[in-house]
Amino acid sequence: MKRFSLVEFSVRHPKLIVALAVIFAIAFMTQFPKMKTDTNPKNMLPATSDVRVWNDEVDKTFALYEDMIVVGIKNERGIVNANTLSKIKNITDEIMKIKGVASRDVNGFPTITNVTAEKGTLRVAPLMTDIPKNEVELKAFKKDLFDNPLFLNRIISKDGKTTAIYIPLEKGANGKEIADRIREIVKKEKGDEKYYVAGDPVARDTFGAEMFKLMGIFSPIAGMIMFIAIYLMFRNLSLAISMMMVAMISIIWSMGLLIGLGFPIHIMSSMSPVFLMAIATDSIHIFNEFYFRYKERKDKKAAIIETMLAVGRPVRYTALATAAGFAVLMFMHIIPVKVFGFGLAFGTVALRLLSFSFIPAILTFVKEEKIEKASEREDIGLSRTAQLLKNLSSLGAHKPKATVFVGLILLVVAVIGTTKIVVNNNMVEWFKKNSEIRIADRVMNQALGGTSLGYVVAISREDDFIKTPEAMRYIEGIQRHLEKLPVVGKTSSVVDYVKRINRVLHNDDPKYDVVPETKEMIGQYIFLFSMSAKPSDLDNVVDYPFKKANIWIQLKTWDAQGMRDVIKAVEEYKMANPTPMEFKPAGIAYFNLVWNDAVLWDMLRGFIIAMIVVFVILAFNFRSIKWAIVGYIPLLFTILLIYGVVGFIGKDFDMPISVLSCLSLGMAVDFAIHFISRFKQRLVEGQESGVGSQESQIKYPGPLTIDSRLTDSLLWTAARPGKGIMRNAVLFASAFSVMLFAPLTPYITVGAFIVGMMMLSAIMTIVYLPALITLLKGWLFKGGDV
Amino acid sequence: MAWYLIVLLVMLLPFEVFALSAEDVMKKSQAAFLYPGKDFKARVGMKLISKEGKERIREMTMLRKNYGEPGGDQKLFIYFFQPADVKDMTFMVYKYPVKDDDRWLFVPAINMVRRIAAQDKTSSFVGSDFTYEEVSGRDIVDDTHSIVKEEKLGAKDCYVIKSTPKAADVDYSYKLSWIDKANFLPVKEEYYDRRGELYKVFTADEVKDVKGFPTVTKRTMKNLQSGHRTEVTYLKSDYNIGIEDSLFSERFLRLPPKKWIE
Incomplete structure (x- = not known):
């Protein structure tokens, strides 16, 4: 098999591998000076999207x-x-x-x-x-x-x-x-x-500046935290360094690629370094197993190759699942999400390539006595973490029904929570509540008509129609109708100018604060106004042939719902008062609405695609649909629980969360893959030797029944690869916990979401997989299938 | 020999002794551009063209009569043909040097004459890129003038005059004018904004001789910042046609005599 030869090659030529990795990194790094940022929300959708083409047309008209x-x-x-x-x-x-x-x-x-x-x-x-x-x-x-x-x-x-x-x-x-x-x-x-x-x-533009800060300060801090955590786990500096190097190299490769291809850095891709760092922790499974193996074999090279044999398959599949989770994002409509997905999918593949070359190469450099010292702690019997994990999983293995029952209750509660989810993207709220921008926005919205601007464009079929009293009165009617909405602070249109002139021409008599009776009057008033007003005064509200009029709507909120209310109110008014004119929404507020809906549909689509892809990968990995289903359940459970919480606390379901929902499948499934793969391996190893494996022989002497062998293997899996899972989750979470201190809320959201998801899905895997496997063993092992 | 030398010196003299000051050039230019003849009439077509190439049309007959010296009082009568819905609208200006002009407008739809006041130094004239002041002329004493250089613009020998407003009453911080030495008509004007950036350019695109008066019959004002421009064409220009004083009255504003507006 090709990949095994890569591991062996790397073990034989470690220096060459390290040199190659560094050379590539330098090559990618040459692209960095070309870096640009793009924080224009408009670019969330392609320039060719209907809403942007229309908005550009309105801007021009x-x-x-x-x-x-x-x-x-x-x-x-x-x-x-x-x-x-x-x-x-x-x-x-x-x-x-x-x-x-x-x-x-x-x-x-x-x-x-x-x-x-x-x-x-x-x-x-x-x-x-x-x-x-x-x-x-x-x-x-x-x-x-x-x-x-x-x-x-x-x-x-x-x-x-x-x-x-x-x-x-x-x-x-x-x-x-x-x-x-x-x-x-x-x-x-x-x-x-x-x-x-x-x-x-x-x-x-403030957002852009903060984004750079985040990349420049928070990513290195996340790296440091991970570094310390790895060191505390393995007590070996060179291992911690090699892990960080792998992470750094993959970050440089993928950021270099994105920049080199000319993609500007968006909000999502600015988070990629932290993501890649966290994903790099998947190699923890290699180190984890290596320590156990080394302790068993005491031969470094053999231990490396054996380790790669044992964890190679799950590591490959988890990488595949994670990369697939990111790749799914490339099918979305929102450009920054696509770029982010592409970069991370590439980064994940790079990480895995490095796992099979760079890490084995580095392992050969580690001094034997150091590993020996560190690996002494890696004993299932002695390690407290391993013991705790074993206890956790025995909860599932011994009391599967109760465990599942508790799970079902939680599930119902979570589903109730998900019904409370509100899809909304409010870009002003991406800043913290006490930030200068939020305060300014709040003050102005309280005092004046509103900072969020939308338009409703009245389109008639003939030139000069806007000058008719009929059109004028209709537009005025819509304005009054819209002003009844609590979100609308002010509306203005050409009608306001015409009425103003009418009144002023008639000695400021309030009686004339109305639309004039004839088209000639309106035409002449408008001309009179344009005789000395700024050209833009009129240009902003009517087009050149007076076929279209633009009604300005100032909204007091940046919530997408605001513009939705406006559109609905316009439609209501049109239903009640038929007119030959057409009314179309436009402006930034409208863009936000369209974008918001695109996020929702993209998310749904992406989530479904991710679910299918991840399921297929699981089924391939386990070569069994049944096992794929079992592996899937804790995953879905985790995600449902998180969404339940999102719903209950009333956090807007915005773009970062929706992106995460797709990613989380690909990332959280790792644990299930590791657990089930290693569990099945363990079961086979046990079956072949007829007894429990070497270590457990001591603790579980005598012949074993299928059931007890099952339980034994489950507990072993929870304790040994389970430790790798926990380590992985803790590292992942620690990297993202840094984001909780970010100055911008999307980063905080992402941080909290990932920390919650990783910890929860690790625990779910360790508690619920044993419970499910125990409960469904009849179905899973039908016909001696293992 | 000495005689020839004297002739030569005399030929050179005007450039030395009678060299014009910047104010003189501007005064001559004002007279040539805005005050030729006793009176003047033209059918003026204005095209207001947006950056995207969309057009608005203004068409009017303009009548002008001078009272006194160039730079002195002037009366203007404008009758609008286009846009269609303002047909029959008329506009009258009594222009005085130094003090604010008087303006009246007749609004036919409500049969009403109204005095109107506008910020003529900054307001756009009927939505064009010209301000009222750029149409009717700015008082020479409002600016300090200096000759920056003399140069050829195309085939024309020009003075280049820099005019800096004494008060910050206009949108520009200074203006450069290329004045044709031959006829003192402006060939080009550049307007620089408060940041010192060029933002508006005037060009005289066609000059025709009408009854012995060189007349700018095509001109363009382009706003470089907004991309908007205004093209003006004078048709049927004529001088000294004997416009009566009585034309400039409210009565004729309401009912403009056909012989003058056609």
Whole structure:
């Protein structure tokens, strides 16, 4: 068999193998300087996806900016005073000088278009061209500000304490750099005012910076923790080092490959180093067995080859299962998930290749006396861990019915929990509650119309239809209907401008705060407005031929449900009031909704594919469907329990969790593969010798019945490979526990999920597999099948 | 011999003794560009073209009458043909140097004349890339002018004048103008924003001689930042046609005389 020769070759030429691994690593490392990050949520879906094509079209049709930073300014004593207003003016002026800011369309007090009537003169001009100098001017300004419904909840809060400056960015501008610059600008202003910098680009680019931090700091810490844990387990520095080297090499290989192929680092792939480090711990089974074997054989080379023979098959299959779990991700629609799956599948294969070459090679370098010293502790009888594991599994083996019954109760509870799961991706909540971004978002959502922006595009069949009173009144009706939703903070459209002009032309008479009666009036009012407004004022709300209108919807939440409510409300309104116009949602809020649903369906699909693939691998490995089913149960049980917990604690089921649900199958199945493979091996070894194996002979003397041989083998498996399983789980968990301290919630979620899953699935394997095997032995061993 | 030398010196003199200051150049340019003749009429077509190539059309008849010296009072009357729904809309401006202009608009759909005030230094003229001020002209005293260099632009010898606003009342921090030495018409203007980046470019694309007055009949203003541009064409340009003072009144705003607007 080929792989055995790889092990033997490696044992014979250890230096060559190490040199090759390092050379490859250096080659991959040359790609690292090309590293780019991509934290734009848009790129979660391909540029060709319907929602992105449509959103781009809407952006073009209505000259909208992709990115907008919002600066909130709050003064508890009210914004409208000469001092605060002059600060606002200064800040706006300074902001407009920042490179990358689309100055022409910055909207704040000094720049936003206002339409007023003063002494019979119609005035279309920026709201605050000069800072009001005295009480009279202040009073007039206040009137201008609060009288224009277009301003309320947009640039002024109802209580007059908060204003906002909307800062669109040119394409390709770096949001974080601009946000940092803005923070510097506001820092210079002294006084009672508080400043909040919010908006999508800020969140996105801050996220990118944190991501690098995570990769740069948390991955090495995770590595150190694992290193210490391995050392404590094996008391051998060179073993710990070799394990870490394997992990490092595979990380370098796979990250180098991803970067080399031109993939930017996304949120998911930034987690790959920690994942690979954890997966590398699977080689613990090799070391674990090697120690036992060495103690039995006292011949290093023979022990290495025998070890690889014994654990080779399960290690190969677990690697296959894990790699398959990752590979499944490549079939998803969400790009970062695909890249992540590809990188990790490659990394896992690399790890396994190294397990069969690099590790045996390293083992040859370890001094014999050191191994001897360390391996003395590896005795099933003496080791406390082994004893504990044995007790755990004997619980399952001796009281299988009770164990299964308890399991069933837990299962029912878990299923109830899963029904409470809410699928939601809220990218603002990827930041911690007290982070600057979350605070800014909260303050602005309380004071103003909402930071999450969606659009509803009204599409008619003929040019100039939007100018008809019919269309205008319909759009107005939809706006009022949407504003009834608690998530909607403000809506604006061309209708608001037309009504405003109508009223102002008629000496500010509130009677005229309505849609005018004729198309000519509407057309002329719009023209009148466009005669001196900023071109973007109108461009943002109607298309050139007046066939389409864009209704802006400000939402007070980034939850996907917000936009779902909006779409539903629009449909309801359309049902009740038929119209020839069509209404289509767009904007970031809509993208989030589509993406959110894609995550859900991807997850379901991925989960089902992963289930099938893992099952097939199990069936192949065990050459038995029955055993595959038995191996499967603790796995499903673990996952159901975790989802139960997710449901009960009310954590959103978001992208990281859904990705994990696919991965977890591939990773948690490792334990079942190890357990069952080794158990069956043990059973065969016992059958061939007719008695229990060497060590257990001492403890279980005399001839053995099938039943007692079964129990004996189960307990042996729990104690010896079981120790490897526990070690593996503990290492895995310790690596991921670092993520619990990460500054971003997705990492915390992933950390908690993996820690929980690994520990739980190890315990489930050790308790439930013996119970199931004992309970189902009649079925499993029918016809002497082992 | 000495006589020839004198002739030669005299020929050289204008460049030495009568060299124009930057203000002089700008004044001559203002007179040539915005004040030629006693009055002026043109059918103006404006194409507002977005970055994606979508177009909005404005079509109007523009009538202008000068009162006093170049740079002095001026009255403008504009009648809109396009867009279709504003047909019959009229717009009138009394332009005064130094103080704010007076403007009136007639809204035919509600048969109403309204005075309108606009921030003419920064507001876009009917949605185009020109501001009101760039259409009607900026007061020369509002800027400090300097001659940066003299150079050839295409076949034209030009002065390059840098004009820096004295107050921060416009969107640009300074403007460079290429003024044709032959006729003092602007050939090109570059507008630099507060960051010092070039953001708007004006070009005079076609100059025709109308009744002895060189007239820019095609011009473009392009906003480099938004990618939006406005192309303007003057058709049927004419000077000294005898526009009466009475045209510039509310009465004719409501009912513009056919002979002038056609």
